[in-house]
Amino acid sequence: MKGDLVAGVEVHADRDVCIGAGLCVLTAGAVFDQDDDGIVVVLDEHPADVVAARDAVANCPSGALSLTEE
Amino acid sequence: MTAPPTLPVHMQRNGFDPVPVLAELRDGKGIERIRTAFGMQAWLVTRFADVREVLSDPVRFSNARLQEAGRPPGLPPVTPEERARQLAGNLLAADPPDHTRLRRMLTPEFTVRRMRRLEPRIREIVHEHLDAMERHGPPADLLAEFALPVPSLVICELLGVPYADRAAFQERTHRQLDLRVPMEDRLEAGKESRAYMAELVARAQAEPGEDMLGMLVREHGHDLTADELAGIASLLLIAGHETTANMLGLGTLALLRHPAQLAIVRDEPDRVDSAVEELLRWLTIVHTGTAKMATVDTEIARQPIAAGDLVMCALPTANRDPELRTDPDRLDVTRGGVGHVAFGHGVHHCLGAPLARMEMKIGFPALLQRFPGLAEVPGTATFRSFSIIYGLTSLQVTW
Ligand code: SF4
Numbered sequence: 038m039k040g041d042l043v044a045g046v047e048v049h050a051d052r053d054v055c056i057g058a059g060l061c062v063l064t065a066g067a068v069f070d071q072d073d074d075g076i077v078v079v080l081d082e083h084p085a086d087v088v089a090a091r092d093a094v095a096n097c098p099s100g101a102l103s104l105t106e107e
Numbered sequence: 108m109t110a111p112p113t114l115p116v117h118m119q120r121n122g123f124d125p126v127p128v129l130a131e132l133r134d135g136k137g138i139e140r141i142r143t144a145f146g147m148q149a150w151l152v153t154r155f156a157d158v159r160e161v162l163s164d165p166v167r168f169s170n171a172r173l174q175e176a177g178r179p180p181g182l183p184p185v186t187p188e189e190r191a192r193q194l195a196g197n198l199l200a201a202d203p204p205d206h207t208r209l210r211r212m213l214t215p216e217f218t219v220r221r222m223r224r225l226e227p228r229i230r231e232i233v234h235e236h237l238d239a240m241e242r243h244g245p246p247a248d249l250l251a252e253f254a255l256p257v258p259s260l261v262i263c264e265l266l267g268v269p270y271a272d273r274a275a276f277q278e279r280t281h282r283q284l285d286l287r288v289p290m291e292d293r294l295e296a297g298k299e300s301r302a303y304m305a306e307l308v309a310r311a312q313a314e315p316g317e318d319m320l321g322m323l324v325r326e327h328g329h330d331l332t333a334d335e336l337a338g339i340a341s342l343l344l345i346a347g348h349e350t351t352a353n354m355l356g357l358g359t360l361a362l363l364r365h366p367a368q369l370a371i372v373r374d375e376p377d378r379v380d381s382a383v384e385e386l387l388r389w390l391t392i393v394h395t396g397t398a399k400m401a402t403v404d405t406e407i408a409r410q411p412i413a414a415g416d417l418v419m420c421a422l423p424t425a426n427r428d429p430e431l432r433t434d435p436d437r438l439d440v441t442r443g444g445v446g447h448v449a450f451g452h453g454v455h456h457c458l459g460a461p462l463a464r465m466e467m468k469i470g471f472p473a474l475l476q477r478f479p480g481l482a483e484v485p486g487t488a489t490f491r492s493f494s495i496i497y498g499l500t501s502l503q504v505t506w
Contacts, residue, residue: 059219100163
């Protein structure tokens, strides 16, 4: 399914699993940030840019990110 | 073991490209039994999806238990205590939760934001070396004048390693990573590195500075043994100078041989992110990363794998998988993205990736803008195959 055809998504991050690789920040900087310890923080749980969010989830090396379709 | 080893199939290349037999394997069976550079049998996994599967599952495929798969033939025995010392602090030899504990201490130092703060200093280092190269005049060895010193200086400053010691530690690293060097000598080089690092650690413990060693001592001094500190620092020093140096050297040669791509990197700053990702994918200088041991009877690409078997991932072949990119063997700097496995994947995904990216994003355009007429001196580029990290041994350039 194409990202722009989906009504919306909700992103989740498991901070215990995150290894702080920061790829999510590179891929979707409006959706994710890293705290001072380098661990992921979700800035926007319902991002408008679904494609970028989905890309970030797919590329997270530790599998810390997930996404549910709304 | 005194005879030089033959190059295992996963390390064989024609210039920039993995040898065709690897693509045939990937597009056919996907997995095959090979002999590693150390004379052991292992399964070589070649497809992008299978490589990601192996790398994302540290429970089924263990780095820490690699030792149990046996030692390479011909190696002198070591006591368990010595072995433990050799492995202490080496994140690549640990599984979660040990790995998580060590990695979490280092993560704050390598965040994307932290790297942005380092950016001005990296820019300065790059320009100082370009100035020096200009003063030197053509022809110059790009590796000696630029590709090697820039990342060396950056990691030395970051870690708190005296830059004056670089000749000695670079020589040791080369010895450690060069597969033509007899195993005993490579192990000896590793020991010397650790002894050197142990000294620096002792100095940092006595008087912790503002660098990373100082930070580790101040903030985690109670949770880390001196052996662990030395192990962490050795790994960061090797990984920090050797990898980026080879990406800068090999990447420059790749661009010189693809002038249209070079022009994009030089003239279109908006495309530099994508260019760096494409160069990482296309060159994939780390052939395999660390071997792993299967902890249970399992299956990869329909091939049964027995508990205790060694498994290796062919990263260059995975990154040239048509499932990842269409026309994967073509270098096209306009289409790069982060999905490749050049930095690995899973919990061992390169800790220094944000730093490496930053150095390349600054380094390539700065070099090409300073010397718009940069050209290789024909016949001087020599590829370095017999190393854990692929690259060039020399590249004479003129301008
Ligand atoms: S990409 Fe994954 S591992 Fe890396 S910081 Fe984001 S959530 Fe953490």
